Amino acid sequence: MKTNVTLKLDADLLREARVVAAEEGRSISSLLTDRLEAIVRERKAFDRARRRALARLREGLDLQWTPPRSRDELQSCK
Numbered sequence: 001m002k003t004n005v006t007l008k009l010d011a012d013l014l015r016e017a018r019v020v021a022a023e024e025g026r027s028i029s030s031l032l033t034d035r036l037e038a039i040v041r042e043r044k045a046f047d048r049a050r051r052r053a054l055a056r057l058r059e060g061l062d063l064q065w066t067p068p069r070s071r072d073e074l075q076s077c078k
Contacts, residue, residue: 009017014028021028068074 017028017031021031024031
C-alpha cells in the first residue's frame with residue numbers, strides 16, 4: 001500500500017531536485033523513495049552488524065593463554 005506524503009522544501013532545493021530527476025528521467029517521488037529505501041537498508045544492516053559485534057564481545061575470544069604459575073616462569077618468558 002502506498003501513502004502520499006507532503007513535504008516542505010526550500011524552493012532552491014526543489015528546483016535542484018527537479019533538475020536531478022529530469023536528468024535521470026525519473027520523478028522526484030522515485031528519487032526520494034529510492035533514497036529513503038537505501039537509508040532504511042543501511043540502518044538495518046548497521047543494526048545487524050552491531051548486534052553481531054556485541055555478541056562476539058560478550059562471547060569473548062579464546063586466546064588459549066594461561067597465566068604464568070610462578071615469578072620464575074614469568075621472567076623466563078622475556
